[in-house]
Every structure is written in C-alpha cells, then in structure tokens.
Amino acid sequence: AVLSSRPLLRFAGAGKVTAPAVPETSPFKVWVGGTSQQVDIALRASGALRAPEARSADAILRIDQSPVRLLLPSGDLLATWTGQASADDLKGPLGQLALDKRWHLLAQQMGKGLLAAEVVPSVQGGNMRIGQKVHFSVRPDRPATLLLVNIDANGKVTTLYPTRSVETRPMEAGLQKAIPGSAHHEQIVVRPPLGMDIQFSLAFDRPPAQLERMMTWNNVAFDDSSLALLEQALTDARGRFSFARTVLRTYP
Numbered sequence: 001a002v003l004s005s006r007p008l009l010r011f012a013g014a015g016k017v018t019a020p021a022v023p024e025t026s027p028f029k030v031w032v033g034g035t036s037q038q039v040d041i042a043l044r045a046s047g048a049l050r051a052p053e054a055r056s057a058d059a060i061l062r063i064d065q066s067p068v069r070l071l072l073p074s075g076d077l078l079a080t081w082t083g084q085a086s087a088d089d090l091k092g093p094l095g096q097l098a099l100d101k102r103w104h105l106l107a108q109q110m111g112k113g114l115l116a117a118e119v120v121p122s123v124q125g126g127n128m129r130i131g132q133k134v135h136f137s138v139r140p141d142r143p144a145t146l147l148l149v150n151i152d153a154n155g156k157v158t159t160l161y162p163t164r165s166v167e168t169r170p171m172e173a174g175l176q177k178a179i180p181g182s183a184h185h186e187q188i189v190v191r192p193p194l195g196m197d198i199q200f201s202l203a204f205d206r207p208p209a210q211l212e213r214m215m216t217w218n219n220v221a222f223d224d225s226s227l228a229l230l231e232q233a234l235t236d237a238r239g240r241f242s243f244a245r246t247v248l249r250t251y252p
Contacts, residue, residue: 026105028098031057034064042090045223046098046155059097061090070094078196079153093195095155095222100198100245103230107200107243110234115140115242117201120178127249130194133187136161136179136201140242143170144203147214148179149230153195153250155222159215160188160199168211171203190250197248205240208233 029051032039039061043050051057054073062069068081070093079093116139119126128134138146145168148161161179162168171177179201180186208214210229220226234241 024105024109026101028059028094028101029057030059030061030094033060033062036063036084038085038087039063039090041087042094045087045091046094047223048094048098058101059094061094092154092156092222096151096153096196096198099151099155099157099222099227103200103234104245106231106234107202107241107245110238111241111243112239113242115201115203115244117244117246119246119248120182126247127251128190129251130190130192132190133184134190135182135187136199136246137176138171138179138201138203138244139176140171140173140203142173142205144173144205144242145170145207145211146177146179147200147202147204147208147211147230147233149200149202149214149217151198151222152219153193153197156219157217157222157224157227158219159217162211162215165212168207168215170207190248192250194250194252197250199246199248201244201246202234203242204233204237206237208237 028046028048030043030048031051031054054060057073059078060071060073062071063085066082068085069077070079070090071077081089118137120135120137136148140146146161148159150158150160152158167180178186180188210233213226214229214233217226
C-alpha cells in the first residue's frame with residue numbers, strides 16, 4: 001500500500017532487552033517447492049537463502065503449483081502470480097521480507113523496549129481498502145525523535161514521518177501524538193500496491209545522525225545502499241530507542 005504520497009498496518013513491539021555489543025544476524029530463508037532459474041535469480045537479488053525444509057523457513061514459495069504462491073510458514077498468503085513468475089516479479093516481495101527480518105532483528109537486539117503505538121482507526125485487523133484514511137498514534141515514555149518508515153509489498157521503502165524539518169522536534173514524554181496528524185487533510189490515504197506493507201516506528205532518545213537523509217526516502221528499493229543509514233542509526237543508538245513494528249494489508 002502507498003499511503004498518500006507514501007505508504008502503511010498490526011503492532012508488534014520488542015520487550016525489555018539488553019542490547020549486545022555486536023548485533024547478531026540471521027539470513028532470510030525461503031523454502032521453494034519446485035525448481036526455477038528465475039527463482040534462483042530472485043533469491044540472490046533479495047539476499048535470501050534456500051531453506052532445506054519448510055519448517056525452518058521464514059517464507060514458502062510454491063512455484064510447483066498454479067497460481068504461484070508466496071506464503072508465511074503459518075499459511076498466510078502474501079502474493080500470487082498466474083503463469084510463470086519472473087525474477088523481477090519475485091525479488092520485490094522477497095526483498096521486502098528479507099529487509100523486514102534484518103531490521104526487526106536489529107531493532108529487537110539494539111532497542112530498549114516497546115513503543116506504545118497504534119493505527120487509527122484500529123479496525124479490521126489491519127486490513128485496509130484503497131482510499132481509506134489512517135494515522136498513527138504514538139506515546140513515547142521519554143522525550144524522543146520519531147522516525148516512521150514503510151516497506152511496501154514491492155520492497156520499496158518510504159519515510160512517512162518526519163518529512164519536514166519542523167517534524168524533527170522531539171516529542172514530549174507520555175503524551176499521545178497523532179502522526180502525521182488526526183485532521184482529515186493530514187491523514188494518510190491508502191493507495192496501491194496491494195498486499196502487505198510493514199512499518200517501523202522508532203523513537204530515538206537523541207536524533208539520529210543521518211535523519212535528514214533518511215527523511216528523503218521515497219520508494220527506495222530494498223537493496224539501495226542508503227538504507228544502511230537506518231541500520232547504522234539503530235546500532236549507534238544501542239539501548240537508546242524504542243520501537244514498534246506494524247503490518248497493514250491493502251485490498252481493492
């Protein structure tokens with residue numbers, strides 16, 4: 001989904017953690033039913049590895065069935081393709097999931113705990129339709145600079161907040177704030193692409209060093225080198241930020 005000029009959710013935060021000195025990594029693994037050179041190309045492009053069995057995978061790709069399906073191990077359907085799925089078809093959704101896993105693991109290890117956050121309206125289990133309007137509601141436990149980024153179903157990253165310098169001012173502790181705003185004209189409009197979008201809401205005790213550059217992200221590909229700025233920011237802010245992860249599914 002693309003929200004307004006940008007995109008969009010269900011919240012899962014991190015519990016209280018002690019950040020390790022060096023973050024651990026875990027590759028994104030896909031179990032593939034069937035063989036295809038196009039799949040191999042897409043896996044390499046997204047940085048994913050083949051899982052030897054479905055139960056050890058982060059995602060399941062059934063190219064041996066029609067239509068081709070991408071699923072979570074729970075059976076939750078993420079995407080389908082009729083006919084042969086090309087490497088270009090597959091690499092965006094796979095890249096989204098791989099980036100999500102990397103950022104989520106890093107935030108869990110480096111963060112200090114849960115950010116109180118929700119999507120408004122909080123109805124339909126995070127399922128939204130094109131044209132609906134939403135906003136985010138967050139309440140940091142201490143003064144914080146908020147960064148809200150979205151990874152859409154095609155693996156494109158957009159910063160939803162802040163987008164203007166005035167929005168980089170620290171939020172007050174304990175106060176609920178509507179992001180980007182609760183007024184009708186301020187809310188985010190749900191737009192294509194259809195499928196699952198993933199958001200990371202990050203409340204930093206101090207503004208990240210490269211915040212101004214991260215503010216400019218708009219439909220940046222999952223493999224763009226500039227996205228390393230966020231990973232560096234999370235590592236540098238070890239134990240000094242809280243976060244929430246949200247998921248939105250968009251329907252016609």
